[in-house]
Amino acid sequence: MLATEVQPLVGDDLLAELASPDYHQQCGEFDAETRAMLAVALPEICSELLRWRQTAANRPFALALALRSAAIEARLTDARRAIRAPDPIHPRALTAACETLLRHSADAAERAAASDALAQMQEAA
Known part of the structure; x- marks a missing residue:
C-alpha cells in the first residue's frame, strides 16, 4: 500500500456481513458490540456512498x-x-x-x- 492510500474504516468483509443480515438483525436486534460498531461505521458508510453518488452524478x-x-x-x-x-x-x-x-x-x-x-x-x- 502506498503512503498516500487510506484504508477505509469499514472493510469489504464487514460490508459483506452487513449486506447479509440474519433474521434477528433484520428485526433490528443487535448485541451491544454490534450497535457500537454500527455507531462508528454507519457515518463512514453513508459518507462513502454519498461521495460515490455525487461522483456518478457530476463526473x-x-x-x-x-x-x-x-x-x-x-x-x-x-x-x-x-x-x-x-x-x-x-x-x-x-x-x-x-x-x-x-x-x-x-x-x-x-x-x-x-x-x-x-x-x-x-x-x-
Missing part, C-alpha cells in the same frame, strides 16, 4: 474510468496469480493470463515474458 466519466482501472488491475492480479501458481495451469488459462498481461501490463519485461510464453505455446502446438 460519470471519471467514475467509469476509475472503475475500469480497478477492473483492469484486478484482471492483472488474477493473471499474475494464475501464472505464478504452484499447480499446473491449463493451457487455455495460461493463454488468457498472458493475453491479459500483453494488453494491460505497464511493465515491458512482463509483456515480453508473456509474449515469449505465447510464442512457445504456439510452437509446441
